[in-house]
Amino acid sequence: MVATVEPWELVIVGGGPAGLAAALEARNHGISTCLLDERPCLGGQIYKQFPAGFSVLEPRRLGRDHREGSRLIHAVEGSGADVRTGSVVWGLWDKRVAYVRDDREAGVIDARCIILTPGAFDRPVAFPGWTLPGVMMAGGTKALAQNQRVLPGHRILVAGSGPLILALSAELQRLGASLASVLEAAPRPSLARMLRLLARSRGNEVLLADAVRYWTRLSAHRVPFTYSSMVVRAEGDGRVQQAVVARVDRDWRVVPGTETAMDVDTICLGYGFQASTELSRLCKCRQRYDEDNGGYIPVRDEWMRTSVPGVLSAGDGSGIGGSRIAIEEGALAGIGAALELGRIRPEQARLRARPHLQRLRLMRRFREVLDEIYRVGPGIYDLAGPETIVCRCEDVTAGDLERAIIEDGVADPDILKGLTRAGMGLCQGRYCARQIAAMIARHSGVSTDQVGPAAIRPPVKPVPIDAIAEERPEAPLSVHIA
Numbered sequence: 001m002v003a004t005v006e007p008w009e010l011v012i013v014g015g016g017p018a019g020l021a022a023a024l025e026a027r028n029h030g031i032s033t034c035l036l037d038e039r040p041c042l043g044g045q046i047y048k049q050f051p052a053g054f055s056v057l058e059p060r061r062l063g064r065d066h067r068e069g070s071r072l073i074h075a076v077e078g079s080g081a082d083v084r085t086g087s088v089v090w091g092l093w094d095k096r097v098a099y100v101r102d103d104r105e106a107g108v109i110d111a112r113c114i115i116l117t118p119g120a121f122d123r124p125v126a127f128p129g130w131t132l133p134g135v136m137m138a139g140g141t142k143a144l145a146q147n148q149r150v151l152p153g154h155r156i157l158v159a160g161s162g163p164l165i166l167a168l169s170a171e172l173q174r175l176g177a178s179l180a181s182v183l184e185a186a187p188r189p190s191l192a193r194m195l196r197l198l199a200r201s202r203g204n205e206v207l208l209a210d211a212v213r214y215w216t217r218l219s220a221h222r223v224p225f226t227y228s229s230m231v232v233r234a235e236g237d238g239r240v241q242q243a244v245v246a247r248v249d250r251d252w253r254v255v256p257g258t259e260t261a262m263d264v265d266t267i268c269l270g271y272g273f274q275a276s277t278e279l280s281r282l283c284k285c286r287q288r289y290d291e292d293n294g295g296y297i298p299v300r301d302e303w304m305r306t307s308v309p310g311v312l313s314a315g316d317g318s319g320i321g322g323s324r325i326a327i328e329e330g331a332l333a334g335i336g337a338a339l340e341l342g343r344i345r346p347e348q349a350r351l352r353a354r355p356h357l358q359r360l361r362l363m364r365r366f367r368e369v370l371d372e373i374y375r376v377g378p379g380i381y382d383l384a385g386p387e388t389i390v391c392r393c394e395d396v397t398a399g400d401l402e403r404a405i406i407e408d409g410v411a412d413p414d415i416l417k418g419l420t421r422a423g424m425g426l427c428q429g430r431y432c433a434r435q436i437a438a439m440i441a442r443h444s445g446v447s448t449d450q451v452g453p454a455a456i457r458p459p460v461k462p463v464p465i466d467a468i469a470e471e472r473p474e475a476p477l478s479v480h481i482a
Helices: 017-028 064-077 138-148 163-174 191-199 205-220 278-282 323-340 346-373 398-407 413-420 433-444
Strands: 005-013 033-036 082-084 087-093 096-101 105-116 120-122 135-137 156-160 179-184 229-235 242-247 260-263 266-270 273-275 287-290 295-298 311-313 389-391
Touching (some): 005 017, 017 064, 017 323, 105 323, 120 138, 138 163, 156 242, 163 205, 191 346, 273 295, 311 323, 389 398, 398 433
Parallel strands (some): 105 311, 135 266, 156 179
Antiparallel strands (some): 096 105, 229 242, 242 260, 287 295
């Protein structure tokens, strides 16, 4: 197969809130823009829309996120941007973007500027039984319940940390789910922190109002809500039948002698998110480590520009902040792209960016307090036992990894990957890399950021080999894998 190479001024990778806002801003400056998204429809996780074939008869019942997302998507579709859904970006070299569309059509784009808005994914937590059917992540649960109107089980336990589990629990209850309990891993917030949060509520009133509404719903229906508690084990014959929960300390480490069992058929986990940084790492953008904001994330300036000229990054793929922050960052990235491409002068850019920067400052001040309240405890990575599968793609257990780390003295994730195959599967380490890094750090006596991530290589996402294989060696695709 021979892929054609197209020239574009701007390519945006990711069609969630940040990517949509960036596309709309770029088109406002007359920039030729191509937006690639791997999903069948735009919106990302938070603004997820219904695929073709579904009709929405009562949009109000779908909530504010759906309505806001729908408006933004329609604006982008009418802006003149070339939107290509079902497009998986698998490689990126020197602002040359390689993708596969609908599992069959290969494409390569030569871009003058790239904005990466890949979003984030649920932070995985490995504990005994986490691979049993019935254990679900918050993102999958939300999609199933909100978009398909299907409850994930009959008796549900929600466990995790942060505003997400409050919102998810209230939504499940609203749809008629039977909630056994809601477990928050973080301790009950102090009065001082709650007052600080209230003091920084300007510009974030909608979020506080939502939280009050969620609390009111759960309280009215007597749903148990427990702080400083986590699921430490899932048990069952072929699927989840029990959840073993325990009290945890401020570092999320299990308090001995506090385990209790609950009869449930579904466990929904929402321990925050990890940033999708495969593409920013692939094109050598400088990274910094921040556990609470998604792990390794690209370093950026006020225009969302990374350390690589012509490559910008916005939204949760650059640090977890939520959809409202993602929209402001996306708009700033669009202005930054216009600046890079010479479509706007610096003084014009500063003037246009001012309201976005003001809103972003207020949102980030609010987010700082939330991060303090829901700080990720290191104990989240201490739950796996020797027989617990850590790498689900390759069935590698914690015991397999520990033997290589301790007995063979391996302290490099790339060497560990070669010895055990952990991280070589379809997800390319997305769901095990952080657990592996924590194990190396614990046994080596170093911090996780000192361990560093495993090397990233294309393809960063699974694509059919026949879609990217070159049938004409005399006319090779001018993309080379180092």
